[in-house]
Amino acid sequence: MTHVSKKVLGTKTEKKLSLQLAKFFSNQSEKQTQNLFTDLLTSSERIMLIKRLAIVIMITEEHSTYRIAQTLKVSDSTVRDIKIKIQLEQYDYLVAHYKNKNFNSKEFWKTVEVLLRAGLPSRGSDRWQSVKF
Numbered sequence: 001m002t003h004v005s006k007k008v009l010g011t012k013t014e015k016k017l018s019l020q021l022a023k024f025f026s027n028q029s030e031k032q033t034q035n036l037f038t039d040l041l042t043s044s045e046r047i048m049l050i051k052r053l054a055i056v057i058m059i060t061e062e063h064s065t066y067r068i069a070q071t072l073k074v075s076d077s078t079v080r081d082i083k084i085k086i087q088l089e090q091y092d093y094l095v096a097h098y099k100n101k102n103f104n105s106k107e108f109w110k111t112v113e114v115l116l117r118a119g120l121p122s123r124g125s126d127r128w129q130s131v132k133f
Contacts, residue, residue: 047115053094055082055110057105060095067085 009017025033037046051072058068065079085091097103 008055050112052082054108055079055096056086056091057108058096058099059083059086071116072112 016105025036028036039048049081054072055068055074055078058071059079059082063071064084065076068079069076080092086095098105
């Protein structure tokens with residue numbers, strides 16, 4: 001579970017800190033970025049981010065709220081909240097980045113499957129058949 005200070009940051013300070021965080025991660029190799037995320041985030045925080053990204057991708061691909069919730073083992077309300085944010089254009093950059101040809105969606109979905117099955121055997125070769133690669 002994430003622990004956040006009860007002290008609220010001002011909007012200006014939050015923007016400055018976000019910019020510094022982005023600069024910290026920029027110009028890193030893939031391995032360096034992975035190591036930074038591993039050092040900085042707990043396992044549950046990384047899983048939460050991966051699932052959030054998967055929800056955005058599945059919404060972008062027009063999967064139903066029910067299907068997304070069942071596939072990713074998240075609540076319907078989580079999916080609906082993210083869907084509303086997409087409609088309010090709060091995820092525009094993320095959606096555009098996903099549509100970029102450099103994103104390897106096939107590898108991403110393989111990784112998500114491993115995450116969801118927690119090391120158990122695969123549930124069939126057509127598990128991600130409805131998801132566009």
